[in-house]
Amino acid sequence: MSTTTTNQSSPVITRFAPSPTGHLHIGGARTALFCWAFAKGAQAGEDGRFLLRIEDTDQARSSESATRGILEDLAWLGIDWDDGPELVAEDGRTLGGDARGVGPFFQAQRIDVYDQYIEQLLKIGRAYPAFETTEELDAKRAAARAQKQTYRYDRAALEIPEAERTARMKSEPHVIRFKMPDAAVHVCDDVLGDVRFDVGEVDDFIIRKRDGFPTYHFAVVVDDELMGVTHILRGQEHLNNTPRHVAMQEALDFRTPVYAHMPLIFNMDGSKMSKRDKDKSLRLVCKEKGFEQAPNGAVDDSVFASWLKDKKQQLETSAVVEIAREVGIDLPEVDVEDFRRGGYLPEVLCNFLSLLGWSPGDDIEKFDNEFLKERFDLPRIGKTNAKFDRVKLLAFNNDALGAMSDAEFARRWREWCARYEPGVLEKLSDEQFSILAAAVRPRTKTLREAARSAEFALMSAEQIEFDEKSVEKALLNGDGAGLNVLGELRVTLAALPTFTADTVHTALTDFAASRELGMGKVAQPLRVALTGSTISPPIGETLAILGKDETLARIDRCLSKISASC
RNA sequence: GACCCCAUCGUCUAGCCGGGUCCAGGACGCCACCCUUUCAAGGUGGAGACACGGGUUCAAAUCCCGUUGGGGUCACCA
Numbered sequence: 001m002s003t004t005t006t007n008q009s010s011p012v013i014t015r016f017a018p019s020p021t022g023h024l025h026i027g028g029a030r031t032a033l034f035c036w037a038f039a040k041g042a043q044a045g046e047d048g049r050f051l052l053r054i055e056d057t058d059q060a061r062s063s064e065s066a067t068r069g070i071l072e073d074l075a076w077l078g079i080d081w082d083d084g085p086e087l088v089a090e091d092g093r094t095l096g097g098d099a100r101g102v103g104p105f106f107q108a109q110r111i112d113v114y115d116q117y118i119e120q121l122l123k124i125g126r127a128y129p130a131f132e133t134t135e136e137l138d139a140k141r142a143a144a145r146a147q148k149q150t151y152r153y154d155r156a157a158l159e160i161p162e163a164e165r166t167a168r169m170k171s172e173p174h175v176i177r178f179k180m181p182d183a184a185v186h187v188c189d190d191v192l193g194d195v196r197f198d199v200g201e202v203d204d205f206i207i208r209k210r211d212g213f214p215t216y217h218f219a220v221v222v223d224d225e226l227m228g229v230t231h232i233l234r235g236q237e238h239l240n241n242t243p244r245h246v247a248m249q250e251a252l253d254f255r256t257p258v259y260a261h262m263p264l265i266f267n268m269d270g271s272k273m274s275k276r277d278k279d280k281s282l283r284l285v286c287k288e289k290g291f292e293q294a295p296n297g298a299v300d301d302s303v304f305a306s307w308l309k310d311k312k313q314q315l316e317t318s319a320v321v322e323i324a325r326e327v328g329i330d331l332p333e334v335d336v337e338d339f340r341r342g343g344y345l346p347e348v349l350c351n352f353l354s355l356l357g358w359s360p361g362d363d364i365e366k367f368d369n370e371f372l373k374e375r376f377d378l379p380r381i382g383k384t385n386a387k388f389d390r391v392k393l394l395a396f397n398n399d400a401l402g403a404m405s406d407a408e409f410a411r412r413w414r415e416w417c418a419r420y421e422p423g424v425l426e427k428l429s430d431e432q433f434s435i436l437a438a439a440v441r442p443r444t445k446t447l448r449e450a451a452r453s454a455e456f457a458l459m460s461a462e463q464i465e466f467d468e469k470s471v472e473k474a475l476l477n478g479d480g481a482g483l484n485v486l487g488e489l490r491v492t493l494a495a496l497p498t499f500t501a502d503t504v505h506t507a508l509t510d511f512a513a514s515r516e517l518g519m520g521k522v523a524q525p526l527r528v529a530l531t532g533s534t535i536s537p538p539i540g541e542t543l544a545i546l547g548k549d550e551t552l553a554r555i556d557r558c559l560s561k562i563s564a565s566c
Numbered sequence: 567g568a569c570c571c572c573a574u575c576g577u578c579u580a581g582c583c584g585g586g587u588c589c590a591g592g593a594c595g596c597c598a599c600c601c602u603u604u605c606a607a608g609g610u611g612g613a614g615a616c617a618c619g620g621g622u623u624c625a626a627a628u629c630c631c632g633u634u635g636g637g638g639u640c641a642c643c644a
Binding site: 017018019021055057058060061130133134137138141145148149150151152175192195196197198201202203205206208209210211213215216217219220235236237238239240241261263264266268270352355356357359361362363364365366379382383384385386387388389391392393394395396398402442443444445453470474508509512518519520521522523524526527533534535536537538539 | 577
């Protein structure tokens, strides 16, 4: 039975607390989105706040660039935070800040705060130092495992007389452990209901590491209290951590926030969506192609060789991207940035993510963040894990692009190109770009795909490679009927006084009618001549984008090349 | 292995709390046909699920128990 303990008198404060070890993961994005929607939406009233905190207590893995990346990813998704690190968004607004004076928001800068509470727990006997080394603990774990026992810390440090413990603390490296209570811990979860963890299920865990940094468990509890967090929405993988947190809240006389654990998101094959997925799919292709060195020398030969053999190894992100481009595959998207690069719209990503583990009901499934804010609530969060269906996401993106005006599409596409394919903008005039944008918009699923279908316009005539099957089908078939048509078309087109999509189109339909030919017999040979394949935007636009001179040049080149070869 | 969570079409889900209106609704995908100058898009139609077994009840997708299946957690990571 779910127990909602929302205190109506105090404003809702939620938080998203990523550790800065890379770009924002897609699962994290959903968590952030839901936290944001809950705090900023109708459920929370006027004064709800969404807070962003950076959990950088793992010094080895955290980085400043990752922090920045995460902030930018959030801003791109349209998720803005009230409290937290500041970021000047692309629209000039400053996100974050410390209006309530509850910062700093980087845990590494809050060590003294944590120490204060550690001190308090030590004083009341709810925490104690322990001196075992990592190796000793590993050995104990292994031993337990060998006997098919579940390992739990044996409280060996508590056997040491208190006076001695205190003395050793001053001179010896040690960790601080939290003493779990001798009673079952109840976790009230708004999604899952009440969950009971019996005594002995949770052992005395470490709250301060040998290096003096708090562990996640401790820092999160202290910060959530001090920052006034009222509702914690997070992934179900944290459910088993919650009794630790609740126990510490009781020991420290903190308030217990409302918990809502959300279902997890997986790949279609049931595996976890992991950053390693990218390395995995790339490794597969490299093996298939029999590479022994990184194509284009993206990484050292030795690094590449060992990466190829070891499933657990990951290459630098930039190297992965470069090699993928070189071998011509699309990497599976797992980070928000991947989807951005992949040409997905942020509003589509948010919409799709919202449907994983939550639903507004009423058969509604296309909506924006405003709607989400308005309607998001805890009771409608699901309990069952979801698989991330990229095909459906793609369909959503396609629909969104299809519903856009040409002008809006051109604007968005321009922005995307500027970031990921600047060459497109360099090689096309504004006018060409607009024509192209309008031509590809209805037939493209992503902005990246749009860039791909623009390739024919970017390359020079010499770079066109004629696709064998297309040539056979459209040009050579029927004693070279296509080639003959092409030859006649060249004359017709050369004679056109104006060369727009409309005039070209009219000329072509007239031509087809006069020869009693279907439009396919006219357009397809042209497509092959101009692009190398039978696939292109509508034929009128295709010619207009190239312009008359280029069109004629490509026809000439095609005629001479293909005629010569047969 | 121990503990915890979950269980509706291939996938995301609605329905479940307050049993009847559900021979289970929507979406993506799939199949067929139509349209068509390519690729798309669009139109029409179709196949497709309450994991299983027991209860409770006049009545169960909805409540209870068990089984099976899936997932999570068991770090000086977060």
